[in-house]
Amino acid sequence: MSQTMPTAKQRRLRSLLFWAVPALLLLLPFATNPYTQFIANGMLISALVTLGFTLVIGNLGQLAFANTAFFGIGAYGSAILAAKLGLPWLLTIPLAGALGALGGFLASAAALRGIRSYYLAIITLAFGELMRWGYLHAKPLTGGTDGMPMPPETLFGTSFSSDTLKFYVFLAVTVLLVKATLNLMRSRFGRAVMAVRENEVATASLAIPTSRVILVTFMWSGFVVGCAGALFSRHVGYVFPESFGMLHLIASFAMVLVGGLGSVLGAVLGAVLLTALPEYLRAFPGMEELFFGLIVAAVLVLMPMGLASLLRRLSPIFVERFYREAP
Amino acid sequence: MLMQLTLGGLSQGMIYALIALSLTVVYRSTTVVNFGHGDFVMAGAFVSYVLVVLAGVAFLPAAALSMIAMFVLGVLFNRGLVRPIQGGPHIGLALMCIAAGYVLRGIARMVWGREVLPMPAVFDMQPIFIGNLVITGDAVFIIGTVLVLLVLFFGLMAMTDLGKMVQAVYQSPRGARLIGLNVDRFNDFSWGIGAALGALGGILVAPVSLLHPDLGASFLIKGFAAMTLGGFGSLGGAVLGGVLLGIAEQYAGAYLDSALIEITAYLVIVAVLFIRPQGLFGRKAVVKV
Numbered sequence: 001m002s003q004t005m006p007t008a009k010q011r012r013l014r015s016l017l018f019w020a021v022p023a024l025l026l027l028l029p030f031a032t033n034p035y036t037q038f039i040a041n042g043m044l045i046s047a048l049v050t051l052g053f054t055l056v057i058g059n060l061g062q063l064a065f066a067n068t069a070f071f072g073i074g075a076y077g078s079a080i081l082a083a084k085l086g087l088p089w090l091l092t093i094p095l096a097g098a099l100g101a102l103g104g105f106l107a108s109a110a111a112l113r114g115i116r117s118y119y120l121a122i123i124t125l126a127f128g129e130l131m132r133w134g135y136l137h138a139k140p141l142t143g144g145t146d147g148m149p150m151p152p153e154t155l156f157g158t159s160f161s162s163d164t165l166k167f168y169v170f171l172a173v174t175v176l177l178v179k180a181t182l183n184l185m186r187s188r189f190g191r192a193v194m195a196v197r198e199n200e201v202a203t204a205s206l207a208i209p210t211s212r213v214i215l216v217t218f219m220w221s222g223f224v225v226g227c228a229g230a231l232f233s234r235h236v237g238y239v240f241p242e243s244f245g246m247l248h249l250i251a252s253f254a255m256v257l258v259g260g261l262g263s264v265l266g267a268v269l270g271a272v273l274l275t276a277l278p279e280y281l282r283a284f285p286g287m288e289e290l291f292f293g294l295i296v297a298a299v300l301v302l303m304p305m306g307l308a309s310l311l312r313r314l315s316p317i318f319v320e321r322f323y324r325e326a327p
Numbered sequence: 328m329l330m331q332l333t334l335g336g337l338s339q340g341m342i343y344a345l346i347a348l349s350l351t352v353v354y355r356s357t358t359v360v361n362f363g364h365g366d367f368v369m370a371g372a373f374v375s376y377v378l379v380v381l382a383g384v385a386f387l388p389a390a391a392l393s394m395i396a397m398f399v400l401g402v403l404f405n406r407g408l409v410r411p412i413q414g415g416p417h418i419g420l421a422l423m424c425i426a427a428g429y430v431l432r433g434i435a436r437m438v439w440g441r442e443v444l445p446m447p448a449v450f451d452m453q454p455i456f457i458g459n460l461v462i463t464g465d466a467v468f469i470i471g472t473v474l475v476l477l478v479l480f481f482g483l484m485a486m487t488d489l490g491k492m493v494q495a496v497y498q499s500p501r502g503a504r505l506i507g508l509n510v511d512r513f514n515d516f517s518w519g520i521g522a523a524l525g526a527l528g529g530i531l532v533a534p535v536s537l538l539h540p541d542l543g544a545s546f547l548i549k550g551f552a553a554m555t556l557g558g559f560g561s562l563g564g565a566v567l568g569g570v571l572l573g574i575a576e577q578y579a580g581a582y583l584d585s586a587l588i589e590i591t592a593y594l595v596i597v598a599v600l601f602i603r604p605q606g607l608f609g610r611k612a613v614v615k616v
Contacts, residue, residue, distance in 0.1 A: 057418055061416070061418070063417055063418055063421060110600065110601075113600075113601060113604075114604070115600050115601075115604060117417055118360045118417065118421070118559070119555075119559070119600055119604065121360075121362070121421055122360075122551045122555065122596055122600075123596055123597060123600050125548065125551075126548065126551075126592075126593040126596040126597055127593075127597075129548065129590070129593055130590060130593045130594075130597075133586075133589060133590050133593075137586055246544055249425075250425060250426070250429050253422055253425065253426075257422065261418070284437070285436045285437060285440045285441060286432070286433040286434065286435070286436030286437035286438075286440075286540070287433065287437065288433070289429045289430070289432050289433030289436065290429070290430055290433030290434060290437065291433070292426075292429060293425075293426040293427065293428070293429030293430035293432075293433060294426070294430060295426075296422055296423070296425070296426035296429075297408055297423060297426040297427065297430070300408075300412055300419050300422060300423050300426070301408065301411050301412060304412070304415065304419065
């Protein structure tokens with residue numbers, strides 16, 4: 001790694017910055033109208049989805065596209081637990097995360113059987129589509145094509161239809177999971193994840209249990225994205241099979257790439273930048289697909305390491321331990 | 328009943344075979360799996376639709392023109408977008424292909440929106456009745472065209488040096504370069520052929536199904552399932568896998584549950600990769616650490 005690591009002083013500044021951002025964001029609902037607030041809420045969800053995705057394809061370097069499946073599992077899990085079992089929505093967030101982690105476990109079972117590279121991509125794509133087929137056909141549980149509504153709920157007397165209240169909950173969950181992921185990736189475990197990406201055999205020969213590293217990364221990715229799914233079900237108030245199709249996948253790709261593969265900061269940045277635009281494009285059929293497709297192609301050729309690489313060059317504050325300079 | 332299902336499966340399977348074959352052609356020479364191939368298939372169908380319905384060209388010349396157009400698109404895609412990142416990791420290449428697919432799909436949707444377009448029937452032939460078996464003109468047309476094409480394709484591979492060149496580039500691009508093969512041009516050619524064959528798949532299904540911008544997504548998965556079943560990278564395996572998948576879908580739909588038709592391909596992928604990852608004729612597919 002040619003990059004200079006941040007000094008102790010810079011690290012303190014960085015942790016100050018890290019907490020300053022959510023602190024400032026607490027004020028955001030006073031500066032928004034209902035529509036921009038709704039979009040801001042969507043950004044937080046995208047940030048978590050992108051974060052979970054980049055862990056597997058960027059940090060672990062596995063070509064696994066099960067992200068959309070985790071997201072759907074989380075959203076449906078939360079909606080079913082809330083609507084059919086009457087659990088309070090807040091409680092369904094970690095449960096949806098656990099279901100997502102279970103999805104991650106299944107996806108990693110493929111990787112651990114030695115199914116890698118394109119095979120892993122194909123089997124995880126199939127996994128996502130099988131799940132979508134399940135949502136469509138498990139009518140009594142999921143409402144089939146009609147989808148299912150989230151039950152109305154209140155917290156401290158405020159209804160959860162309030163986007164401001166949702167924002168504070170979303171923000172808390174996002175900050176918690178981003179911080180936890182940053183710490184995880186800075187730990188010994190995070191270094192092992194990167195080592196597996198660079199050379200699995202060499203990593204195994206250092207007595208690092210590579211299977212366990214892969215398993216845990218997939219499960220953590222599933223947990224983060226599953227939680228995001230739970231937020232999503234409340235965000236939209238309604239869960240449809242269509243939300244978890246291929247368009248969601250390309251949007252996640254674009255966010256991961258624009259931010260920078262394998263960068264936590266990049267995942268958040270990419271999500272924030274790319275969540276708002278499709279809202280404006282939605283009126284024109286096809287524009288979303290065209291737009292995300294062109295962005296992914298352009299980033300791959302022109303800036304393969306994404307925005308995070310530019311920031312790293314700007315200041316060592318933005319150096320995370322785990323990234324790859326050349327793709 | 329069984330015969331009728333087999334015939335229906337065969338005619339669907341021929342399309343899958345064609346798509347799996349076109350994916351394999353690209354994969355063997357460039358080691359890139361075109362995750363946007365479904366949309367190339369869709370684009371081929373739409374180009375022929377435009378020529379036939381809007382420009383009034385007859386079906387056969389329209390099909391030929393559409394294949395040529397897709398050949399050119401395949402070459403341009405390889406030169407402009409794949410080659411610059413060819414040395415990079417698989418992830419980048421896979422994402423690039425997906426991105427290209429979405430661009431094609433976005434364009435189709437911009438023009439046609441959420442409309443579903445019917446393609447006029449090409450072959451106005453009275454169905455043939457043999458006992459209980461009904462043979463439609465479309466089935467004859469699809470199976471016949473693909474068979475002719477397969478004979479031509481495998482004939483060329485076996486009779487000319489082309490087959491050896493494909494093998495050489497597949498085994499070692501660097502070695503192929505050393506013996507004087509122009510690997511870059513060969514890759515261009517493979518992308519072109521892959522795109523054109525995929526387009527033909529789209530052109531053949533167009534008259535028997537409806538056209539819409541999302542047409543490609545399901546064919547991509549069918550193509551993958553066929554490749555996986557036949558063995559990734561095996562040309563003959565891709566064809567056999569496609570035919571078997573087409574027939575399996577029909578059987579599963581008729582004897583088990585019609586909802587299973589949509590997911591037979593996914594189940595095949597999962598089952599093959601867990602039970603026999605190398606498929607019927609493939610090489611070792613599993614990484615052991």
